[in-house]
Amino acid sequence: MNAWDQSVKSAVQSKRPAGPPPAAPHDLDGEPSYPAGTRSVEGRLLARLLEYLGNPPLEFVLWTGERIAPAGTAVVARVRVSSRATLLGILADPQVRFPDAYSEGRLEIEGDLVQLLETVYHSGRRSPQPSPVRRLVERLHRPHVNTLTGSRENIHHHYDIGNDFYSLWLGETMAYTCAYYPTATSTLDEAQYAKMDHVCRKLRLRAGETVVEAGCGWGALGLHMARHYGVKVRAFNISHEQVAYARSRAESLGMSSQVEYVEDDYRNISGRYDAFVSVGMLEHVGVANYPALGEVIARSIGPQGRGLIHSIGRNRPAPLQPWIEKRIFPGAYPPSLAEMMQIFEPYDFSVLDVENLRLHYAQTLRDWLALFETACGRVREMFDEKFVRMWRMYLAGSIAGFTTGALQLFQVVFAPRDNNDVPMTREHLYPR
Amino acid sequence: MNAWDQSVKSAVQSKRPAGPPPAAPHDLDGEPSYPAGTRSVEGRLLARLLEYLGNPPLEFVLWTGERIAPAGTAVVARVRVSSRATLLGILADPQVRFPDAYSEGRLEIEGDLVQLLETVYHSGRRSPQPSPVRRLVERLHRPHVNTLTGSRENIHHHYDIGNDFYSLWLGETMAYTCAYYPTATSTLDEAQYAKMDHVCRKLRLRAGETVVEAGCGWGALGLHMARHYGVKVRAFNISHEQVAYARSRAESLGMSSQVEYVEDDYRNISGRYDAFVSVGMLEHVGVANYPALGEVIARSIGPQGRGLIHSIGRNRPAPLQPWIEKRIFPGAYPPSLAEMMQIFEPYDFSVLDVENLRLHYAQTLRDWLALFETACGRVREMFDEKFVRMWRMYLAGSIAGFTTGALQLFQVVFAPRDNNDVPMTREHLYPR
Numbered sequence: 001m002n003a004w005d006q007s008v009k010s011a012v013q014s015k016r017p018a019g020p021p022p023a024a025p026h027d028l029d030g031e032p033s034y035p036a037g038t039r040s041v042e043g044r045l046l047a048r049l050l051e052y053l054g055n056p057p058l059e060f061v062l063w064t065g066e067r068i069a070p071a072g073t074a075v076v077a078r079v080r081v082s083s084r085a086t087l088l089g090i091l092a093d094p095q096v097r098f099p100d101a102y103s104e105g106r107l108e109i110e111g112d113l114v115q116l117l118e119t120v121y122h123s124g125r126r127s128p129q130p131s132p133v134r135r136l137v138e139r140l141h142r143p144h145v146n147t148l149t150g151s152r153e154n155i156h157h158h159y160d161i162g163n164d165f166y167s168l169w170l171g172e173t174m175a176y177t178c179a180y181y182p183t184a185t186s187t188l189d190e191a192q193y194a195k196m197d198h199v200c201r202k203l204r205l206r207a208g209e210t211v212v213e214a215g216c217g218w219g220a221l222g223l224h225m226a227r228h229y230g231v232k233v234r235a236f237n238i239s240h241e242q243v244a245y246a247r248s249r250a251e252s253l254g255m256s257s258q259v260e261y262v263e264d265d266y267r268n269i270s271g272r273y274d275a276f277v278s279v280g281m282l283e284h285v286g287v288a289n290y291p292a293l294g295e296v297i298a299r300s301i302g303p304q305g306r307g308l309i310h311s312i313g314r315n316r317p318a319p320l321q322p323w324i325e326k327r328i329f330p331g332a333y334p335p336s337l338a339e340m341m342q343i344f345e346p347y348d349f350s351v352l353d354v355e356n357l358r359l360h361y362a363q364t365l366r367d368w369l370a371l372f373e374t375a376c377g378r379v380r381e382m383f384d385e386k387f388v389r390m391w392r393m394y395l396a397g398s399i400a401g402f403t404t405g406a407l408q409l410f411q412v413v414f415a416p417r418d419n420n421d422v423p424m425t426r427e428h429l430y431p432r
Numbered sequence: 433m434n435a436w437d438q439s440v441k442s443a444v445q446s447k448r449p450a451g452p453p454p455a456a457p458h459d460l461d462g463e464p465s466y467p468a469g470t471r472s473v474e475g476r477l478l479a480r481l482l483e484y485l486g487n488p489p490l491e492f493v494l495w496t497g498e499r500i501a502p503a504g505t506a507v508v509a510r511v512r513v514s515s516r517a518t519l520l521g522i523l524a525d526p527q528v529r530f531p532d533a534y535s536e537g538r539l540e541i542e543g544d545l546v547q548l549l550e551t552v553y554h555s556g557r558r559s560p561q562p563s564p565v566r567r568l569v570e571r572l573h574r575p576h577v578n579t580l581t582g583s584r585e586n587i588h589h590h591y592d593i594g595n596d597f598y599s600l601w602l603g604e605t606m607a608y609t610c611a612y613y614p615t616a617t618s619t620l621d622e623a624q625y626a627k628m629d630h631v632c633r634k635l636r637l638r639a640g641e642t643v644v645e646a647g648c649g650w651g652a653l654g655l656h657m658a659r660h661y662g663v664k665v666r667a668f669n670i671s672h673e674q675v676a677y678a679r680s681r682a683e684s685l686g687m688s689s690q691v692e693y694v695e696d697d698y699r700n701i702s703g704r705y706d707a708f709v710s711v712g713m714l715e716h717v718g719v720a721n722y723p724a725l726g727e728v729i730a731r732s733i734g735p736q737g738r739g740l741i742h743s744i745g746r747n748r749p750a751p752l753q754p755w756i757e758k759r760i761f762p763g764a765y766p767p768s769l770a771e772m773m774q775i776f777e778p779y780d781f782s783v784l785d786v787e788n789l790r791l792h793y794a795q796t797l798r799d800w801l802a803l804f805e806t807a808c809g810r811v812r813e814m815f816d817e818k819f820v821r822m823w824r825m826y827l828a829g830s831i832a833g834f835t836t837g838a839l840q841l842f843q844v845v846f847a848p849r850d851n852n853d854v855p856m857t858r859e860h861l862y863p864r
Contacts, residue, residue: 350837
């Protein structure tokens with residue numbers, strides 16, 4: 001550990017338990033937090049931006065060697081900006097240009113990337129009540145449309161870039177969704193299996209029942225349900241690569257008669273099942289399609305079934321971080337709980353249980369990032385350095401999203417209104 | 433058990449496990465389900481109403497002796513209508529006039545009142561998607577306004593009719609909210625204490641902490657928290673009778689320094705607390721006041737607290753049953769989950785846990801109704817026969833509301849977005 005690492009580490013340790021940073025001083029006419037000295041124009045602009053963001057504990061080093069850092073505050077990371085053009089881009093559109101510049105190597109970060117991004121998430125917070133203008137902008141913002149064709153393109157963009165790549169860092173289950181850590185020492189793989197059991201228990205699966213799964217990734221949950229709960233599963237997914245992988249996995253385990261993987265859109269689900277489950281698909285559905293999803297569920301499970309939806313969410317409606325939407329997940333939108341109700345309300349579903357697992361997603365992402373860093377030489381060979389840096393930024397930013405509460409993870413259990421065959425307590429979820 | 437009871441009972445037993453009744457045949461031009469025979473005009477109108485409601489398995493006996501019952505169906509209850517005026521009233525406005533006629537003795541019910549009302553709730557169901565007109569009506573419907581003064585009047589109407597009356601049938605805790613039955617054999621009192629423990633565990637109360645309670649009823653929860661979890665409680669309530677009772681109870685237990693009961697509106701809560709709790713008050717707040725409630729909570733618990741709201745709710749927005757709103761709970765409105773989010777979204781609260789306890793409320797109400805029936809001679813002396821019948825109708829109708837899913841009971845745990853000191857799992861709620 002070098003001196004810089006040491007100083008970052010001690011700054012981090014002394015700051016960590018103190019909770020969120022103090023409220024941002026938005027009064028730009030007050031005493032400047034960034035002493036001007038002999039400051040360039042670019043340096044002055046950057047200092048202004050940082051003051052506006054509430055003086056995040058970051059040091060910027062410009063291409064000229066000029067340093068901009070808040071006075072009297074230990075910093076958690078240092079950002080080296082390689083050119084004037086890069087800085088002006090960041091000043092113009094920090095949310096997209098900052099991660100782009102990092103991906104393209106026009107910006108270097110020394111210190112903890114996750115910490116830096118947590119700092120930025122905290123600093124970017126505004127007053128508790130979003131302004132009417134911001135609300136309007138958020139309402140008008142519509143991510144890439146998820147028509148049947150649009151969905152295929154959006155999903156292909158992210159999930160079909162190679163099973164080999166994902167197998168480097170997702171662990172043995174290839175589950176690409178929030179895991180569930182029963183204890184602080186659970187490993188990633190243990191936590192992924194624990195998540196599957198948690199979901200199966202919430203659905204109270206009984207041997208001989210049938211389950212339809214909407215958006216099945218590489219197929220681990222369907223296999224787990226069939227092998228350990230004796231149910232028959234039909235799992236839908238529009239990612240060609242994932243379905244191929246899932247089918248060959250089921251075949252090699254001799255489970256093909258128990259788990260059928262269908263390469264098709266959730267809107268084309270047909271048949272009647274005892275339970276509906278969807279883990280990590282809702283983020284790609286789009287609020288406009290929620291009533292259609294509700295209709296699919298209602299016709300799939302009838303008046304006596306039950307269902308579970310597991311999805312990234314928000315505390316209140318807001319667009320996805322624009323860089324993530326642009327570079328990583330086109331068409332994605334994590335809903336607020338109220339927005340999710342547009343699935344359930346029109347069909348009179350009763351919401352039985354909502355659990356928020358956001359800190360489990362932070363831990364899952366930490367485990368993924370650690371595996372990714374171990375494998376990044378291999379990833380560089382498969383793609384290039386830019387891809388490695390982009391993916392690192394995405395994983396680190398997602399950790400920061402969940403630890404700062406910008407993102408939530410909701411598991412929602414529901415049943416049709418008429419179904420009184422629901423458990424009285426949730427004790428069965430916690431067997432000992 | 434007489435022959436009628438016997439026939440109702442066997443009809444019930446043969447029907448019970450079959451799930452909800454079949455969908456209502458809305459085609460009024462089809463084969464009539466009620467054979468006309470020599471039917472009076474009133475009888476024909478009633479038959480039409482019952483066909484429209486999907487032929488509920490009920491027999492009506494008119495003042496003339498004329499009987500109207502669905503062909504070929506065992507009935508679960510018999511309704512005797514005493515006069516033409518009574519019947520016309522019911523035909524004109526069944527939701528209000530039917531229970532009014534029962535309260536006033538102009539209508540007798542033989543058989544199981546709860547079963548009858550469950551039948552009516554099921555029959556009254558419409559298509560899954562409410563019509564735009566109904567949605568508009570529901571949006572426009574506003575119950576009695578809950579201004580500071582209006583709230584006092586509305587609460588006085590229900591809660592200040594006498595502690596002696598409520599003590600006859602609420603059990604020893606005087607808790608007038610949904611209990612929590614850990615096992616099928618739990619008694620009412622056990623279940624009320626279990627509910628308090630469930631709430632305290634969800635809030636993870638630690639000795640020495642402070643709690644503010646909005647709407648404390650007769651004060652049992654505050655006392656329980658202070659005695660068993662070592663916290664200091666400030667509990668707000670605008671019911672004069674309830675506050676007087678709660679204070680004297682705290683005094684007799686020597687707990688006055690630990691639990692302070694304040695006769696004031698939740699909007700006047702001041703001070704900073706570790707936790708906010710409200711059990712059974714939200715029904716009286718009104719959706720328009722939810723952001724104000726959110727503001728009260730935000731300023732009460734700051735960035736590191738947590739809270740719990742326990743409230744009757746709905747699967748989707750709908751006005752309260754109009755007779756209940758008119759005669760029992762003026763100003764009351766049970767929200768949908770999406771509506772509840774209007775408390776949390778503006779202040780960026782993270783919803784951590786939602787549990788639906790509707791079947792527990794059905795059981796609670798069954799226990800209350802049984803105690804009420806035992807004490808109804810005493811209630812008749814305190815009030816009159818009309819009051820006894822009105823209250824019976826209210827308790828039985830509420831059971832039917834919860835068993836048919838017309839009503840839900842949501843317990844919602846939340847914390848400010850910045851609070852990462854939240855439990856990773858809910859296992860601590862289920863100690864063994």
